[in-house]
Amino acid sequence: MIRVLLAEDMHMVRGALVALLNLEPDIEVVAEVDSGDKIVAMVRQHRPDVAVIDIDLPILDGLTAAGTIRETLPEVRTLMLTSLARPGTLRKALAARVDGFILKDAPPAQLAAAIRDVQQGKRVVDSQLALAAWDQGECPLTDRELDVLRLAASGTDAPDIAQVLSLSVGTVRNYLTMVISKLNARNRVDAILIAQDAGWI
Numbered sequence: 001m002i003r004v005l006l007a008e009d010m011h012m013v014r015g016a017l018v019a020l021l022n023l024e025p026d027i028e029v030v031a032e033v034d035s036g037d038k039i040v041a042m043v044r045q046h047r048p049d050v051a052v053i054d055i056d057l058p059i060l061d062g063l064t065a066a067g068t069i070r071e072t073l074p075e076v077r078t079l080m081l082t083s084l085a086r087p088g089t090l091r092k093a094l095a096a097r098v099d100g101f102i103l104k105d106a107p108p109a110q111l112a113a114a115i116r117d118v119q120q121g122k123r124v125v126d127s128q129l130a131l132a133a134w135d136q137g138e139c140p141l142t143d144r145e146l147d148v149l150r151l152a153a154s155g156t157d158a159p160d161i162a163q164v165l166s167l168s169v170g171t172v173r174n175y176l177t178m179v180i181s182k183l184n185a186r187n188r189v190d191a192i193l194i195a196q197d198a199g200w201i
Contacts, residue, residue: 001027001028002028002049002116003047004048004051005029005033005039005042005043005048006031006052007032007034007035007039007051007057007062008034008054009035009054009056009058013104017111020108020111020112021108021111024112026116027112027116030046030048034058035059036053036058036061036062036064036065037060037065039051039053039057039062040065040068040069040072040073043076047076049119050077050119051066051076051077052081053065053078053080054080054082054104055080055081055089062080066080066093066096066098067096067097070096070098077099077100077118077119078098078100078118079098079101079114079118079124080093080100080101081102081103081104082103082104091199092199094125099124100118100123100124101126102125102126103126106126140182140183141179141183144165145178145182146200147165148161148176148179149179151164153192153196158172158173176188176191
């Protein structure tokens with residue numbers, strides 16, 4: 001029997017997933033949590049074979065929790081769930097050395113198969129996500145452009161960005177204009193969204 005911990009903050013989704021997984025003859029959900037800060041303690045308590053973790057969890061995100069599991073309880077496999085097919089998120093998940101990564105809207109049979117595969121030591125990556133990551137090229141932005149965009153994404157305005165990076169306000173605006181141009185974005189907000197989706201900031 002494969003013992004599973006399920007971390008999902010949406011109660012209806014979590015309930016449906018638990019019910020579906022418990023229908024599988026070789027899978028048993030031994031613990032469920034609704035926020036990321038509870039994951040590691042529950043993993044220590046229940047010692048599941050596989051932790052199925054939603055990436056976007058309150059208090060502590062799923063990838064951070066998965067990284068802690070990898071460092072402290074490496075025998076527990078981690079399978080990430082996401083509702084957004086973002087190549088950058090996949091790159092971050094692979095960098096965190098998770099064992100699997102699939103979309104939430106995958107058929108239940110695919111989730112069960114992924115759990116079995118990661119429990120056996122295989123790496124599972126949703127094919128849609130893998131293709132999206134493959135198709136996306138390298139980041140066209142320089143390190144300085146990324147610094148400026150990262151600060152802009154946090155809500156910092158041009159004068160404050162200039163002060164933080166020891167640049168003139170005009171130079172900061174030039175960097176932002178260049179970023180928008182390089183990313184074929186409509187405006188600064190669009191550029192931030194493009195860079196976030198790609199996992200560049």
